[in-house]
Amino acid sequence: MARLIAVSIDCRNEEVRRTFEDMVSRRLHYLIAKGQGTGAVDMLLLELDEFRPQHTFDRVRQLLSSAPDLEIFLTASRMDSQLLLEAFRVGVKEFLPQPLTRQDVEPALARFEARFAGKTSGLELQAGKVIAVIGVRGGVGTSTVATNLAVSVQQARHQEPVALIDLDIHGGDLGLFLDVPASQGLTHLTKDISRLDETILRSTLVRHPSGLQFLASGCDAYDDFMFEPGSMMRVMSLLRSIHRHVFIDCGHVLDPSVREVLDSADQIILVTTLSLPVIRRTKRLLELLAAAHYPSSKITVVVNRYEKDQKDLVAETETLLGVHMAGLIPNDYESASEAINHGKPLTVMASRTPIAQWYLRGVGQLIGDHAEGAAVSFKGQAKSLSFLGRCFSSVGMEVGRKPSAV
Ligand SMILES: Nc1ncnc2c1ncn2[C@@H]1O[C@H](COP(=O)(O)OP(=O)(O)OP(=O)(O)O)[C@@H](O)[C@H]1O
Ligand SMILES: [Mg+2]
CATH class of the missing domain: 3.40.50.2300 (Response regulator)
Incomplete structure (x- = not known):
């Protein structure tokens, strides 16, 4: 770190x-x-x-x-x-x-x-784990994934301090997802980074009824705001010193503050969907992360809005991108939207649905057995050339063992 x-x-x-x-x-x-x-x-x-x-x-x-x-x-x-x-x-x-x-x-x-x-x-050695969640494109469900992973971890481990940070300075609205008032956030903490300490951090975090500690971005979507270089590393280091898990919604723009968070993160979860333009963006983002020398063990790809009849498409996408999809989150627009509109996590709003069950059951494997089961394994070149295959070639790394998706 x-x-x-x-x-x-x-x-x-x-x-x-x-x-x-x-x-x-x-x-x-x-x-x-x-x-x-x-x-x-x-x-x-x-x-x-x-x-x-x-x-x-x-x-x-x-x-x-x-x-x-x-x-x-x-x-x-x-x-x-x-x-x-x-x-x-x-x-x-x-x-x-x-x-x-x-x-x-x-x-x-x-x-x-x-x-x-x-x-x-x-x-x-005792520092908490920083998990950055980044969308390959806007609207793929990054905020839904970050919020529900964080809440699920908090629900599973009541005693452990868990934090969720909204770093989407281009329109973060996690406060609405959780219905927690948050007038101050990251912008407040980083105003004078030299004065930042645990007391200031704790007074800026807002507690959700699940126990989760929430930190808003503090940005208005239309602000032209940039964090000072280095400030995000400082905030992450302080956050991980008092939380067991720190989840960050990084939005989908690779701006300098998001890059700082990706640098300090222990795990990067890429949220994608199975449509052609999004798959193409996934390939591009994977290439950028590989060029930035992030180890493949740090990167996890999850498919959001997965339909049962997309098994073959998943396999083909894995081959084309040369990565394993570590999680397949069921498509359920009704439950996902209802949860957002009520300001409640899916596990509270629709706990019996397959999508909520995925979060409750999948999160442990996704973040816990990361090295074993969920990390990206860059795989070999595409074997067959379907429509998808003709559109673009693989990220092109060597075949790894293929763990099963959550
Ligand atoms: N698994 C899912 N199945 C169906 N719909 C989903 C799923 N996950 C999220 N959604 C829906 O997708 C929409 C976008 O979700 P969300 O705001 O989480 O995406 P985002 O990537 O953070 O978007 P933005 O780029 O605007 O920040 C919402 O209407 C949400 O209800
Ligand atoms: Mg979002």
Whole structure:
């Protein structure tokens, strides 16, 4: 998992600030937090007040007492050995003399990274699973799938914290699907990413009666909105630290924030249907994901609106795309629409229908036995050339074992 390191800089000397920013941004996985905030920040570069050093040391003590995991780098143009000793005693981790040089900064960052990796490896073992749900096209049922998978997991595992996030900034309406009021959402959390912490996150999440925690996008469909680069990684990392499962409705547009979520996700569920234009889009999206070097084990394809008489079409599509369809969600427009119009999940609104049963029974295999059963297995070239086959060729990877669809 790519966990970003958030860095804040509190420095009057502009030259020092710029040099440090430049050196940090050349390394991977760093995010420079804007403003002076230290909430949810991993490292702070702090300039010594050379006229009132005790003032700086008091500040260090205060910061570390409220955020013990924060690492403070101190910088100054002059420093005597007595002050240096005192700085380390109050908890400063590194000292960087001014002017900053690569020879001083890079080894200090490398030491910090080693300590950081040690601290986070234990946490990441317990970190929750991020499951990104993305549609190959608008209207294929992405929001229905994301919502009902999340609710089904929550219903099956009452005690486990589960979250559902609406990242469809082009018209997300999951609040309506669940009938939960959500005036604030991702846009609120990312306004000042440097201040984002667990308290702010928890106060923005809205609880659904099933126990599911919901986070709206906060966007109006007609806003021309973009999240700051890096902010989605930060939000995901915080979300997974307090939830066992985090489902994200990514909509169907591969914009930069969706790409960040796909990067940090443990599993990507592609929602498709069995119509020719949609199959063609599925092929294209699979190609893009393969080109972005996502491992095939991370990608799962599910067919929505599946009809019983489409068995042969599924087999043919699998061969053409070179992937296995891990889930076949029954077509039931009436139940699906009624559930949306009543703001209720399918498992509550129409629990006995085959579509609701699919969610209740299929979700475990789809997300749980992912590596074994549900992941994409890229398969070989099409054998026969039907109408579908003549329309386009396979994504073209080697044949894998074919697990059965849910
Ligand atoms: N399994 C299904 N069978 C029949 N209809 C379905 C099924 N799943 C979803 N639908 C219907 O498809 C329509 C679109 O669903 P949904 O809003 O979930 O799609 P979407 O891909 O999120 O759309 P958008 O691109 O607008 O965000 C809805 O009317 C919904 O009721
Ligand atoms: Mg949607």
